[in-house]
Each structure stands twice: as structure tokens, then as C-alpha cells.
Amino acid sequence: MAELNPQKRLGFGAMRLPLLNPDDPTSIDIDTYSKMIDRYLAQGFCYIDTAYPYHKEHSEEAVCEALVKRYPRDAYLLADKMPTFLVKGPEYYERFFDTQLKRCQVDYFDYYLLHNMARDRFEETTRYGGFEFMKKLKAEGKVRHIGFSFHDRADVLEEILTAHPEMEFVQLQLNYIDWDSEIIQSRKCLETARRFGKPVIVMEPAKGGGLANLPEKAAEIFREYSPDASPASWAIRFAASQEGVMMVLSGMSSLSQLEDNLSYMEDFHPLGKEELERISRVTDVLREIQAIPCTSCKYCVDECPMDINIPGYFSVYNLMKQYGQNNFPQMHYRRQALGRGAASDCIECHSCEGHCPQHIKITDQLKVIADIFEK
Structure with a gap:
């Protein structure tokens, strides 16, 4: 049975897979994706993350083709998510979950999440019995670990974790530009999860690719220190360096992106003091060029x-x-x-x-x- 390795913190997100037609998110390049899966698993990594709506509902099927049909079930950890935003009543949970098992052609998920929780979604999920359904899945052996992905303020996260201590982990948006953001609250949310003893899986460490394609003034700050390190490497290593983080997801779209990620995550080293200072300088540069010079003084x-x-x-x-x-x-x-x-x-x-x-x-x-x- 595959298990998480603290030294192998790179997760493979199936949200931005390689495409045959860049204008058609359903045209997933299965051959290239299969080669990426082969390389990823060969280097000792094993965590694959998908979700019901990714690639206009074709991601789970792509995972089935590139991974499930080609590897024994104990060779990888598979994470999927309940599409809470589509749930209109208690009966929807079973229906969506069965569909996901069929799309992926598996008997269970290693990690299963309530997708995109926030205050409004939390209240709705509570009303429809979503948390009870998650506990039922785990009791029946259809899910090994239950948790939720989260997009809201730290006080809402605290409310959810207080009400539902059975949730075993949290998936958070965490990156250096959102670290002190009053909207995303990466740091505050991470601190809240740590306070409750919940390990964190990181999503959007490079902010959807935004931190992989920096303005020249910001990129030069990183190049001065490490000429060969990609901007993406700084972003992913920042996330992986945080206490309490057990996995960092990267939505890799090409073999070159995969190889870049493997180059610094195969033998991961947390960021040092001088590297963190460089990130602080880059953050300052990015904030300087914001469209509206608001300081959130309120x-x-x-x-x-x-x-x-x-x-x-x-x-x-x-x-x-x-x-x-x-x-x-x-x-x-x-x-x-x-x-x-x-x-x-x-x-x-x-x-x-x-x-x-x-x-x-x-x-x-x-x-x-x-x-x-x-x-």
C-alpha cells in the first residue's frame, strides 16, 4: 500500500493536464500524461489529485487511463473531491460519489475531500448531511482519509474544524504572494490548521502559474541568487518549507514542467534565511505594480x-x-x-x-x- 513520504512532498494535480488542443480543456493528451505519470512514480512520488469538474469533467477519466489502468492500486495514492457546489440535496452525495468511482474505475479513494468549502458552502453542506456522508464513506472503507479544500478566511476555517474534528486534513491555497493577503489569508489559515493539528495539502503554490511567470524586475532578484532555479521552484519550495505542510500540489501541463519540479523536489531542502529574504523582496515588487494602490487600512x-x-x-x-x-x-x-x-x-x-x-x-x-x- 502506497504511503506518504515526508521527503516526497510533490503532488500531481490533474487540473491543468497537457492538451492536444489548447482551446479545448477536454482534449487531454493521454500519451503525454501517461509519460508524465511514469516519470513521476518512478522517482518515488505517489499522490495524484483530481476532482469532478476538472477539464470539464474529463480529468477523472484521464486519471483512469493514464494511471489506474496502467498501475496496481497499491502503487499510488488517489485523491478526489465531492463537488459540493453541485449538491442540491442529501441524495446527491451518493450519486456523485458512485459516478466518481466509476470514472476512475477504483473501489476506494485514499484521500477524499469536500470541495471548495467556505462559509456559505459549509452551512449548505451541514444542512444536507455532507459531513455525515463523509464519515459513512470512511466507515465503509470507500475512503481512507477525509478532509476538505478551503477558500475563505481563517475564522471560517476555525469554525469548521471546531464543529468537525473528524476531518483529518485540510487543503489550502498557500503561496508567498497570498501569505499575508486579507482575501486568501494563507498564513492565518495555515496557522489555524496547525493549531487544530490538521496536516495541510497545498493548492495553487504558484498561483495558477502567475508566480512561474514573473515580471523581469522580480525574476532578476531570484536569478541573482540562483541563476538556474526557475521562478516556479521558489514558489513551490516556499509552500513545502512551511511547518505543517505534508503535500504541495502542482498542476503540471508538460514533461518540462514535471522535470523542473522533480529537479528540486526529489531531494527537497527547505528555504534558508537568505532565500526567504529574496522572496520578501519579490513580494514587495509584485505589490508595487498592483492596479489599485490600496493598503487595506479600511x-x-x-x-x-x-x-x-x-x-x-x-x-x-x-x-x-x-x-x-x-x-x-x-x-x-x-x-x-x-x-x-x-x-x-x-x-x-x-x-x-x-x-x-x-x-x-x-x-x-x-x-x-x-x-x-x-x-
């Missing part, structure tokens, strides 16, 4: 009659401008809006602008944001 919110989460919306907008559609900006916008005024609710009273130390034309920016995120 003075603007104090007098807002519509209770608009201005810093939250600005942060989501900045992330989108820097990293495109990676990390699902629409999702983060909706979550910033829960229980608060939307950007389009602005009545142009301009009271916020009188409180802004950065002299941002907040009203104008809210119009832009509303046009992008509220179509």
Missing part, C-alpha cells in the same frame, strides 16, 4: 452608508489584474460581497475618498469593478 469603510467592502473588492481586482482568471476571481468577489453591499451599490457620496490616505478615486474604481464582476 478607513474608507467606516463612513460607507452602503457597507461596501471596498478593500476586499480592490484586493480581488488587483489579483485578477496581475494573475488573470487564475484562482477564480469571480468566486472571491462573491464571497467578499456576502452580507455586504456590492460594488454597484455605490451611491457616489464620495465620503470614502475623503478618508483614503492613498487618495484613490474609489467611486470610479468601484464602477470598473462592478462592470467586471457583476455582469
Whole structure:
């Protein structure tokens, strides 16, 4: 039976697999993916992560073709996720789980997650009996370990872990640009998981590829220290260096990306003091070029009659401008809006602008944001 090796912390995410047609996410290149799986397993790694919606519901089938049909079941660890965002009632859980077993052609999953938990999804999953279903799967031997992936603030994570100590692990978005983000809260969420004694699997360590393709000014800071190290290596090693992290997922799309990841994760060494200082400098550079120079002081919110989460919306907008559609900006916008005024609710009273130390034309920016995120 395959088991996690603390020295082999690179997980293979099946969210960005190689494609035959770059415009068609269902056109997965099974031959190339199979070669990548062969190389990955040959180097002693074993954790494969998929999910119901990846590649427009073709990822699980691709995993079956490239991995399950070609290797004995004890040669790898397979993780899958319950698509909670598609669940409309208690009866959906069994239906989706059976479909996933059939797509992957396995009898059990080693790791199984409630997908994309946040406050709204947590309340819904609780109402539909999702946590009880997870415990049932484990008791029946259909799942070895149960947990959830998470996209929300640390206080929500604490609420979930307090209510459900049976959850064995948490999957978090963690990378150096989101480390102190008030939207993603990578550091705070990791600290919360550690406080509850839950090991962490990292997703989006390179922020959907954004930290693998840095502006020249930022890339040069890394090259000065290690000319041959890729920007992606800095991002993945940062995540893997954190206490409490047991696995770092990388959504590899080519053999070259796989080889790059293997080059520094086969014999993993945590980042040293000088390397962490370099990452801090790169983070400063990336923040300097943000679209809206908001510091999240929140003075603007104090007098807002519509209770608009201005810093939250600005942060989501900045992330989108820097990293495109990676990390699902629409999702983060909706979550910033829960229980608060939307950007389009602005009545142009301009009271916020009188409180802004950065002299941002907040009203104008809210119009832009509303046009992008509220179509």
C-alpha cells in the first residue's frame, strides 16, 4: 500500500493536464500524461489529485487511463473531491460519489475531500448531511482519509474544524504572494490548521502559474541568487518549507514542467534565511505594480452608508489584474460581497475618498469593478 513520504512532498494535480488542443480543456493528451505519470512514480512520488469538474469533467477519466489502468492500486495514492457546489440535496452525495468511482474505475479513494468549502458552502453542506456522508464513506472503507479544500478566511476555517474534528486534513491555497493577503489569508489559515493539528495539502503554490511567470524586475532578484532555479521552484519550495505542510500540489501541463519540479523536489531542502529574504523582496515588487494602490487600512469603510467592502473588492481586482482568471476571481468577489453591499451599490457620496490616505478615486474604481464582476 502506497504511503506518504515526508521527503516526497510533490503532488500531481490533474487540473491543468497537457492538451492536444489548447482551446479545448477536454482534449487531454493521454500519451503525454501517461509519460508524465511514469516519470513521476518512478522517482518515488505517489499522490495524484483530481476532482469532478476538472477539464470539464474529463480529468477523472484521464486519471483512469493514464494511471489506474496502467498501475496496481497499491502503487499510488488517489485523491478526489465531492463537488459540493453541485449538491442540491442529501441524495446527491451518493450519486456523485458512485459516478466518481466509476470514472476512475477504483473501489476506494485514499484521500477524499469536500470541495471548495467556505462559509456559505459549509452551512449548505451541514444542512444536507455532507459531513455525515463523509464519515459513512470512511466507515465503509470507500475512503481512507477525509478532509476538505478551503477558500475563505481563517475564522471560517476555525469554525469548521471546531464543529468537525473528524476531518483529518485540510487543503489550502498557500503561496508567498497570498501569505499575508486579507482575501486568501494563507498564513492565518495555515496557522489555524496547525493549531487544530490538521496536516495541510497545498493548492495553487504558484498561483495558477502567475508566480512561474514573473515580471523581469522580480525574476532578476531570484536569478541573482540562483541563476538556474526557475521562478516556479521558489514558489513551490516556499509552500513545502512551511511547518505543517505534508503535500504541495502542482498542476503540471508538460514533461518540462514535471522535470523542473522533480529537479528540486526529489531531494527537497527547505528555504534558508537568505532565500526567504529574496522572496520578501519579490513580494514587495509584485505589490508595487498592483492596479489599485490600496493598503487595506479600511478607513474608507467606516463612513460607507452602503457597507461596501471596498478593500476586499480592490484586493480581488488587483489579483485578477496581475494573475488573470487564475484562482477564480469571480468566486472571491462573491464571497467578499456576502452580507455586504456590492460594488454597484455605490451611491457616489464620495465620503470614502475623503478618508483614503492613498487618495484613490474609489467611486470610479468601484464602477470598473462592478462592470467586471457583476455582469
